[in-house]
Amino acid sequence: MSDVEARIAQVAFNADGLAPVIVQQWDTNEVLMLAWVNDEALRRTLTTGRAVYWSRSRQEYWRKGDTSGHIQVVHEARLDCDGDAILLRVDQTGPACHTGTRTCFDTTDLEAVEGSASA
Numbered sequence: 001m002s003d004v005e006a007r008i009a010q011v012a013f014n015a016d017g018l019a020p021v022i023v024q025q026w027d028t029n030e031v032l033m034l035a036w037v038n039d040e041a042l043r044r045t046l047t048t049g050r051a052v053y054w055s056r057s058r059q060e061y062w063r064k065g066d067t068s069g070h071i072q073v074v075h076e077a078r079l080d081c082d083g084d085a086i087l088l089r090v091d092q093t094g095p096a097c098h099t100g101t102r103t104c105f106d107t108t109d110l111e112a113v114e115g116s117a118s119a
Contacts, residue, residue, distance in 0.1 A: 004046055008039050012084040018054060019086055023096065026075035026089040032096035033104040035064075037086065049074050051090055070094035 001009070013019050018036045025032055035053040037045065041061055044052035051064040051072035065071030072090040079086055097104040 004043060007046065008042055010079055010083055011039070011042065011086070012082065013039065014084070018056070019084060021053065021086045021088050023051065023072065023088050023090055023092075025092055027091070030103060031105055032090070032092055032102070042086070045074060045088070046077060051088060065093065068094070070096065072096070 011019050017038045019038075019042070021035045021037050023032045023035060024030065035051075036056055037052070038054045041052045041054045044050075044061070044063070051074060053062055053064065054060075055062050071093045072088075073093075074088065074090055076089040077086060078089075092102075095102055097106075101107075
């Protein structure tokens with residue numbers, strides 16, 4: 001088993017063969033988006049240095065930026081402690097969101113009560 005295959009084998013993909021990817025700007029820590037990968041999308045991401053995802057709606061691979069020009073260059077990929085989620089730290093060119101905004105998390109504020117350690 002190659003080194004890349006050994007790393008992919010550590011991922012606990014869900015019943016659909018997918019794992020969520022939290023995408024973060026590598027130098028500012030800004031959370032940009034959430035996407036999904038299967039083993040092949042992750043393989044392409046880890047071996048090419050460009051973010052590749054699996055589109056659940058279109059049922060196809062998409063390399064971020066191929067049609068929009070808003071590419072994601074990979075700086076780091078990390079697996080969480082349970083092995084079921086991936087943090088992908090990238091250098092984002094242009095907007096990350098399909099709506100044209102920098103991040104997918106700049107729309108609806110759910111107005112959560114700010115907690116404290118004593119609560």
